Amino acid sequence: MTATPDDGAPNAAATDLAQSPFLSRFRPRGPVWLATPALFVLLLVLAYPLGIVLWRSFSDPAIGIDNYVWFFQSAVNRAVLQRTFVVAAWVTLACLICAYPYAYAMTIVGRNMRLALILCVLVPFWLSGVVRTLAWVILLQDSGVINSMLRGIGLPPVKLIRTLPGVVIGMTQVLLPFMILPIYSVMKGIDTRLLPAARSLGAQPWKAFLQIYVPLSLPGVYAGAIIVFILSLGFYITPALLGGPRSILLSSLVQNQVLSLLNWGRGGAMGVVLLVATFLLLAIAAPLMRQKHTASRREV
């Protein structure tokens, strides 16, 4: 993700490379061959362990679906699974609301300002999530910075730490870069002359923005939303530290089964349920996104 202001045609360089005599020799097999290291790593560190988890969920301690029956019979598990998806949705929404204007601002400011904005996104990104979460503890706790300020100006304190809103605030901050960067990378490729063009054809400025710019930026929004949503589903440290008993997410329950109770079959089943639920949700969302996407392309 470079910040040079004049890379409006990012594909030009790639096309040049592909046409070079050196690479054209490899062209027929090239793309597949290039993917092999990544595929190999994925097979080794993702597919293989995932297969073991799946197998264990059906075989540990006995062959069958006992672990899944147990999962869905427990009210705690069902409640926490639902909560996990609700929290992920809130975090995705909160990230979107914060990230969209921010990414837009990054495309319209000058070069130095853009660098500063990118740094603001990336610097917290380089810090450990645990450190950032602990900083939020200091900010959100009852005797913390926010409540001291509220008391200072005569307002009643608000309960933030160990509540669901507290968890959403902390997770939003940790995940914000994953929303800003994809949106920005799409936005910077949008030809901004389309807006004056629309206006010259009689569109109100806000209408031009909503009907021309927003649809063009949607691929970035979808990408960011999916990344943030999926990462939220697996969050562990932030809800554990900022949340109370009513904001525990599924990963904490998995951790308990795997690390403290040594029920690896049950832990595996919980992971598989989360994974399948996520896939289902994406399967429902994907056609919707594709439709919008092609629609916006047609408008161009």
Next chain:
Amino acid sequence: MKKFARAVALTMTCALALPVWAQDKPVAGEVKEGSLKGKTLTFVSYGGIYQDGQVAALKEFVDKSGVTLLNDGPTEIAKLKAQVDAGNVTWDVVDTADLPPYVHCGTLFQKLDLSKLDVSKIPPGQVGECSVPAMNYGVVLMYKNETYKDNPPKSWADFFDTEKFPGVRAIDGSGDPTGGLIEQAFKATGGDPKAMTSDDIEKGIQKLRDLGPDTIYWKTGAESQQLAESGEADMVMMWTGRAMTAVKNGAAYTPVWQDWLVVMDQLTIPVGVKDTDAAYALINAYLGANAQAVLTETTSYTPINMDARPKVDEATAAFLTSTPERNAQGYQQNIPFWVKNFDLAAEKWNALLSGN
């Protein structure tokens, strides 16, 4: 004549047996010079100043025996299970929480051969079938001076009495349920912890739930310390080490020693280690009075050798749990009961901790 012959035979047997016995009977803290030269042992514990202190306590053993000591951690029973399942155990001596050696005795942890250890100086009742204590500490109720002023809580009963003692409670939610706390909660409902049945676990848990939605379940020792230092909670259930550090850092809290919950870390030898005798030698050295004094001086945890005489400052001494007075006030959870009901208790505890 027969009698005489028998007496001679008996004497002979004793005379023959005695030197063997005297030679082999281990003495806590002692190891033969150069006996483990060229060997390597991996010691696993929870890191931080605790493991540093344990390594310091083992320095004499390492120097004398010639063993190469490797350190790993933190202890995770799941990792150990993976090693045992795979038949490739690289952890030789493992420091664990109090219950796992009982729950997994014989499956993950070896049954200990007590002829290879000198356990005579360990406080009574602490040697398990698969474990010896690694150190003692306590879980103590700390209350905020400012909140309760002249009428402070005096026992766990007051901890569970939210009418007479209003205020925010903070409870150890870092992992497995604390059996002692559930027993005290059950006692607060009018039950008798000594006669507890598995159905009573829910009653105890319900009493905890009744403390209200403001109750904090802290996840790490550091968090409990932070709760005290910032004054967030009015009564905090704390590990003595953390309580001591919080007070040293200026937290205006006072411990309630009546029925403080006795807790210990355990030393274990996993099933399938390559050199069991070397592992025994390490544990036997660790149990020595000098080693235990060093451990306490470096970590502030209570030594588990009754002859250990650590030199510590006043603040640390105030939180040591090995004095006769503290021994009299301590409350020991019903270990066999919690081992038997481990899964059930953990399930109910997790339900409590996930808000259900």
